[in-house]
Amino acid sequence: MERRCTGSEVKGVSTGTTIxxxxxxxxVVIGSDSRASIGGExxxxxxxxxxxxxxxxxxxxxxxxxxxxxxxxxAAKFQLSFHRFMERPPLVIAAATIMxxxxxxxxxxxxxxxxxxxxxxxxxxxxxxxxxxxxxxxxPVTIGGSGSTYIYGYVDAKYKPNMSREECLQFATNALAxxxxxxNVSGGVAHLAVISETGVEHVVVPGNKLPRFxxx
Amino acid sequence: xxxxxxGYDLSASTFSPDGRVFQVEYAMKxxxxxxxxxxxxxxxxxxxxxxxxVLSKLYEEGSNKxxxxxxxxxxMAVAGLLADARSLSEVAREExxxxxxxxxxxxxxxxxxxxxxxxxxxxxxxxAVRPFGCSFIxxxxxxxxxPQLYMVDPxxxxxxxxxxxxxxxxxxxxxxxxxxxxxxxxxxxxxLSWVGEVTNGRHxxxxxxxxxxxxKFAKDSLEEEDDSDEDNM
Numbered sequence: 001m002e003r004r005c006t007g008s009e010v011k012g013v014s015t016g017t018t019i020x021x022x023x024x025x026x027x028v029v030i031g032s033d034s035r036a037s038i039g040g041e042x043x044x045x046x047x048x049x050x051x052x053x054x055x056x057x058x059x060x061x062x063x064x065x066x067x068x069x070x071x072x073x074x075a076a077k078f079q080l081s082f083h084r085f086m087e088r089p090p091l092v093i094a095a096a097t098i099m100x101x102x103x104x105x106x107x108x109x110x111x112x113x114x115x116x117x118x119x120x121x122x123x124x125x126x127x128x129x130x131x132x133x134x135x136x137x138x139x140p141v142t143i144g145g146s147g148s149t150y151i152y153g154y155v156d157a158k159y160k161p162n163m164s165r166e167e168c169l170q171f172a173t174n175a176l177a178x179x180x181x182x183x184n185v186s187g188g189v190a191h192l193a194v195i196s197e198t199g200v201e202h203v204v205v206p207g208n209k210l211p212r213f214x215x216x
Numbered sequence: 217x218x219x220x221x222x223g224y225d226l227s228a229s230t231f232s233p234d235g236r237v238f239q240v241e242y243a244m245k246x247x248x249x250x251x252x253x254x255x256x257x258x259x260x261x262x263x264x265x266x267x268x269x270v271l272s273k274l275y276e277e278g279s280n281k282x283x284x285x286x287x288x289x290x291x292m293a294v295a296g297l298l299a300d301a302r303s304l305s306e307v308a309r310e311e312x313x314x315x316x317x318x319x320x321x322x323x324x325x326x327x328x329x330x331x332x333x334x335x336x337x338x339x340x341x342x343x344a345v346r347p348f349g350c351s352f353i354x355x356x357x358x359x360x361x362x363p364q365l366y367m368v369d370p371x372x373x374x375x376x377x378x379x380x381x382x383x384x385x386x387x388x389x390x391x392x393x394x395x396x397x398x399x400x401x402x403x404x405x406x407x408l409s410w411v412g413e414v415t416n417g418r419h420x421x422x423x424x425x426x427x428x429x430x431x432k433f434a435k436d437s438l439e440e441e442d443d444s445d446e447d448n449m
Contacts (some may be wrong), residue, residue: 087324087326088324090319091319091320091321092318092320093319093321094320094321096320097318097319097320098318098319098322100320101317101318121360122360136320
C-alpha cells in the first residue's frame, strides 16, 4: 500500500478524526468517530475505538498518530493504576497531568493530542485538553481532530452550560454526525461515553442511525 | 532507666540478641530530650504549637523556627535535633513538589507522610549513616478529607491521631505553658501555627494578635491554677 506522506500529515496510521467532550449538569459526555486512515486515502479500520478508559471514571480520546496515542494512553493507564493504592480514586487532573507530562517530555518524538474527561469527588465533571506540544487546558466543551474544523460553528452556537444529560448526548451525537459528514478521514460509528458520579454508560450509534441533516 | 546495649549499639545495621536496634532507640531519646511540640486536630483545622527554648538572649524573636511549611497546605512541627528536622523538611518539600509536577494537584497528606516515613526508615538500615534524631507531626486541612494529622518517628513509622481552630489556639498555648518546666529551662518563645477553614486550607503562622491573645489566656489560666492551689492549702 503506497503511503504518500506530506509534511502536514501523520506518518503511518493516523486517527484523522473527530473527538469531542462536553460537560452537562452532573456529568460529562466524551465521544469520537471510529475511522483510522493511512495517507488520507485508505481506511485501515472502520471500527477503531478512540475512546479509552484510563480509570473507572476517567476517559481519554486520541487524535493524531494512532501508534503514539496508544502508547501514551497505555502508559497513563498504567500509572493511574497505582493510584488505586491510595485511599481515593485519582482526580481527573491527575490523569490529564500524567498525559501532559508524557506529551511535553517527548514532544520531539510524539505526534498525538488528547481530550481527557471524567468525574471525580473533588471537582465533579471536568474536561481537559492536552495538545500536541503538551499544553494542558481545562474547558467546559472542546473538540479536536481534523473533523473538528467543520463543527466549530455548530459547537459555538449550540453548546449551553448545565444542559441535561439527554440534551448533551444529542448535542454530541449531532456534532459528530456533522463532522463525519464533511471530513473524509472521519467516519464509521459514533462512540460516546457518558460519565457521572453514578457510573459510566457507553453509547454506540452506527453510521446508518446517525442524525441526518436537511440537504442529505 | 536507659539500657546500654554494649557492643550491639555501634551501628544501625546490627540487631541486639533481644531483637532491638539500639541506634534507632537512641535516636528516639534525642526526641524525648527535646522541648515539646504539639499538634491538635479540631473539627475545622489543625493547630501546631512548639515550645521553642531560647538558648541565648542574642537570638532575634522568631528565629530558629521549628514549624515548617510544606507546600501551601501542610504544616510540620518537629521535636529533636533541629538540623535533622530541617533536612527532612526539605525532603518533604521535594516530595510535594514532585507530586504536584506529576499529578497536577496538592499531595494528599497520607501519601506525603508515607513517603517521608520511607525516607526516614531507609536511614535505619545501614551502618554508613545514622538514623534521623527527630520526630515530626504533619498536619493539613482540605474540604474533602477535613483536618488530618500524622506523626513520623525516627524508626520510620507514620501513624494517624473536636473545638474550632480559634478556640483551640488558646488551649494549645495553655498546654505549652503548663508543660514548660520553669526550673530546667529558662526562657522560651511560643511558636504557633494553624491550617484549617479559618485560613482557607493554607498553613500559616498564627497572626500576632491571635497569638498574643492566646498567650495572655495561657498565662492567666496558669495564674488562676496557682491561686486555687493556694486556697486549698
